[in-house]
Amino acid sequence: MEILNNFNSLVVFPLASLEVGKHFYWELGGLKLHGQVFLASWLVIAILVIAAFLGSRNIQRIPSGMQNFMEYVLDFIRNLAKDQIGEKEYRDWVPFVGTLFLFIFVSNWSGALVPWKLIEIPNSELAAPTNDINTTVALALLTSIAYFYAGIRKKGLGYFAGYLEPTPILAPFKVLEDFTKPLSLSFRLFGNILADELVVAVLVLLVPLFVPLPLMVLGLFLSAIQALIFATLAAAYIGEALEEHHE
Amino acid sequence: MTYWTIFLVTAEAAAETTAEGGLFDIDATLPLMALQFLILMAVLNALLYKPLGKAIDQRGDYVRRSLKEAREVKEKSEALAAQYENELREVRRQSQQIIADAKAEAEKISASKIQNAQQEVAAQRQKAADEIEAQKTEAMQTLEQQVDTLSDQILEKLLGAELVN
Numbered sequence: 001m002e003i004l005n006n007f008n009s010l011v012v013f014p015l016a017s018l019e020v021g022k023h024f025y026w027e028l029g030g031l032k033l034h035g036q037v038f039l040a041s042w043l044v045i046a047i048l049v050i051a052a053f054l055g056s057r058n059i060q061r062i063p064s065g066m067q068n069f070m071e072y073v074l075d076f077i078r079n080l081a082k083d084q085i086g087e088k089e090y091r092d093w094v095p096f097v098g099t100l101f102l103f104i105f106v107s108n109w110s111g112a113l114v115p116w117k118l119i120e121i122p123n124s125e126l127a128a129p130t131n132d133i134n135t136t137v138a139l140a141l142l143t144s145i146a147y148f149y150a151g152i153r154k155k156g157l158g159y160f161a162g163y164l165e166p167t168p169i170l171a172p173f174k175v176l177e178d179f180t181k182p183l184s185l186s187f188r189l190f191g192n193i194l195a196d197e198l199v200v201a202v203l204v205l206l207v208p209l210f211v212p213l214p215l216m217v218l219g220l221f222l223s224a225i226q227a228l229i230f231a232t233l234a235a236a237y238i239g240e241a242l243e244e245h246h247e
Numbered sequence: 248m249t250y251w252t253i254f255l256v257t258a259e260a261a262a263e264t265t266a267e268g269g270l271f272d273i274d275a276t277l278p279l280m281a282l283q284f285l286i287l288m289a290v291l292n293a294l295l296y297k298p299l300g301k302a303i304d305q306r307g308d309y310v311r312r313s314l315k316e317a318r319e320v321k322e323k324s325e326a327l328a329a330q331y332e333n334e335l336r337e338v339r340r341q342s343q344q345i346i347a348d349a350k351a352e353a354e355k356i357s358a359s360k361i362q363n364a365q366q367e368v369a370a371q372r373q374k375a376a377d378e379i380e381a382q383k384t385e386a387m388q389t390l391e392q393q394v395d396t397l398s399d400q401i402l403e404k405l406l407g408a409e410l411v412n
Contacts, residue, residue, distance in 0.1 A: 045287050052295035059302045095296045099288040134276035134384050195311035
């Protein structure tokens with residue numbers, strides 16, 4: 001801490017600051033909300049909805065402009081879902097997997113590309129919605145619910161019989177897996193995005209010019225990869241739940 | 248400067264922010280974020296996945312159908328071309344047949360005409376020869392008669408009329 005304090009006194013210009021674990025609280029009927037996360041997520045949602053609207057406003061057989069781009073995006077998502085879930089059932093899950101990917105991707109990139117820090121909000125700072133644990137846990141829990149729903153809708157309660165396959169000895173591990181899946185999903189995304197933003201922020205604090213740029217580029221790459229990983233794993237879990245057990 | 252906080256280690260951050268906040272501060276943000284995500288999913292489903300997915304599928308169908316139609320048309324045109332080729336060959340064969348027939352006919356006709364002409368010529372020549380022969384015999388008969396008459400007259404002159412008869 002002493003070194004840090006010494007270091008603090010070295011920095012004369014308020015070029016950048018770091019705030020971790022501080023939240024801009026909103027009260028809603030006695031419940032506490034993280035305002036900065038919602039503000040940032042609304043921008044992300046607005047970007048997605050506007051892009052989707054522009055892409056499907058005037059659908060042509062020969063696509064051009066925004067429609068072309070959004071079709072490319074949709075094609076990418078469909079292939080992702082198809083690869084993980086399978087040709088037969090992937091169509092029902094395109095909205096879920098696709099929204100996961102798009103929301104996380106745009107969130108992550110917004111953290112790196114939108115100059116959030118220019119907007120002052122009390123007691124906190126705006127950043128990517130995905131660097132708040134609430135967001136990632138929400139997405140991970142939705143994924144858990146989604147794959148349970150997928151399995152139970154297809155096989156009824158017989159889905160849980162799948163826990164005894166291939167041998168009942170592994171059943172405890174399979175139950176454990178249901179807990180580790182959302183845990184690993186949420187913490188992987190949260191940790192990566194937070195770490196990326198922290199590293200960039202610390203570097204900006206130390207050397208405000210040029211030096212952080214390669215790390216920022218790396219951060220963009222990493223953000224895209226994390227979105228892809230989250231969506232792919234979610235699709236893979238759903239695909240696993242839908243898989244037929246060969247008796 | 249006083250409120251600047253640098254936390255390089257997350258554990259430190261968690262320790263510093265005690266009562267409120269912190270890195271792992273889970274509260275009502277979580278369910279509301281989930282709800283927000285579900286709403287976004289529904290909106291994007293209506294705006295993006297459904298219409299564009301339909302457009303992509305329809306385009307796929309259209310392309311597949313067009314390809315099939317094109318293949319059918321191609322097959323049809325190839326069959327037609329083969330048929331025309333056959334017909335052409337047949338017609339060419341017929342025309343050659345007709346030419347050959349006509350040639351044979353013409354030859355036959357010319358041969359028969361030549362033969363006719365030759366026969367006619369031969370007949371005329373025969374006729375002329377016969378005439379000549381007839382005239383010759385006639386001339387000979389006349390000549391013989393004259394010779395008889397003359398020889399009679401000579402005899403008469405030499406022997407006298409009484410001796411002759």
